[in-house]
Amino acid sequence: MSKRIPVIAGNWKMYKSVAETAEFFEKFRPLVGEATHCEIVIAPPFPALAAAVEAARGSRIRVGAQNLHWEKEGAFTGEVSGPMLAAAGCTHVIIGHSERRQYFGETDQTVNRRIGAALEAGLAPIVCVGERLEEREGGRTEAVLIQQFDGGLGGLTPEQFSAILVAYEPVWAIGTGRTATPEIAAEAHRLIRDCAARRFGATAAENLRILYGGSVKPDNIRGLMARPEIDGALVGGASLDPRSMASIVHF
Numbered sequence: 001m002s003k004r005i006p007v008i009a010g011n012w013k014m015y016k017s018v019a020e021t022a023e024f025f026e027k028f029r030p031l032v033g034e035a036t037h038c039e040i041v042i043a044p045p046f047p048a049l050a051a052a053v054e055a056a057r058g059s060r061i062r063v064g065a066q067n068l069h070w071e072k073e074g075a076f077t078g079e080v081s082g083p084m085l086a087a088a089g090c091t092h093v094i095i096g097h098s099e100r101r102q103y104f105g106e107t108d109q110t111v112n113r114r115i116g117a118a119l120e121a122g123l124a125p126i127v128c129v130g131e132r133l134e135e136r137e138g139g140r141t142e143a144v145l146i147q148q149f150d151g152g153l154g155g156l157t158p159e160q161f162s163a164i165l166v167a168y169e170p171v172w173a174i175g176t177g178r179t180a181t182p183e184i185a186a187e188a189h190r191l192i193r194d195c196a197a198r199r200f201g202a203t204a205a206e207n208l209r210i211l212y213g214g215s216v217k218p219d220n221i222r223g224l225m226a227r228p229e230i231d232g233a234l235v236g237g238a239s240l241d242p243r244s245m246a247s248i249v250h251f
């Protein structure tokens with residue numbers, strides 16, 4: 001059995017200014033200072049990244065971005081590249097979040113390109129997959145997850161694959177207060193790990209960390225983390241409050 005170190009990551013989405021970021025870290029740092037049982041990642045919006053890196057300096061908290069472009073630089077107005085994020089002090093980047101798939105035309109192909117760029121810049125990609133409500137209700141969860149896995153991750157080299165994290169985020173559970181039960185999440189995680197085993201072999205699959213995301217809160221994190229299939233959480237709304245995020249870190 002491999003020992004997968006849990007990861008608790010906060011996805012702030014389009015919330016928090018520079019000042020609010022500094023305020024968060026001032027309260028959050030002392031609350032998680034002693035936590036060594038898991039990795040902690042906070043992903044603020046781009047303008048607050050530098051403030052977050054500064055505020056996290058000297059702690060075990062890592063800072064991630066929420067997206068990146070696949071080119072290193074160029075005429076791509078509004079985009080930000082991997083080397084820019086790495087130079088700003090980021091260590092992680094969320095890729096393929098369902099909100100990006102839904103509102104910004106993200107596809108498995110663009111997810112794949114962004115993963116390559118992140119790895120080249122030395123960033124750890126947190127790659128999001130997950131089915132929509134109508135897909136689950138139509139019995140297509142498995143097919144959707146396989147398609148997202150194969151399309152987004154299937155073409156990676158084994159070495160690239162060993163550096164990524166996957167987040168299973170059922171779209172119907174995001175921001176809805178309707179968390180997947182630990183059983184539903186665990187079943188999806190097993191399926192994703194099976195995909196990994198098929199493509200990259202048993203050891204690679206065993207080492208892959210799969211986070212659950214979708215209405216994770218202080219009062220449901222324990223049940224989720226009790227499942228051996230679940231290696232951490234990608235937390236949206238509940239990551240905005242330092243106390244609630246700290247209580248999730250101390251699951």
Ligand code: PGA
Pocket residue numbers: 011169173174175176177213214215216234235236237238
């Ligand atoms: P939520 O968001 O925790 O607010 O449901 C999770 C996410 O979108 O990553």
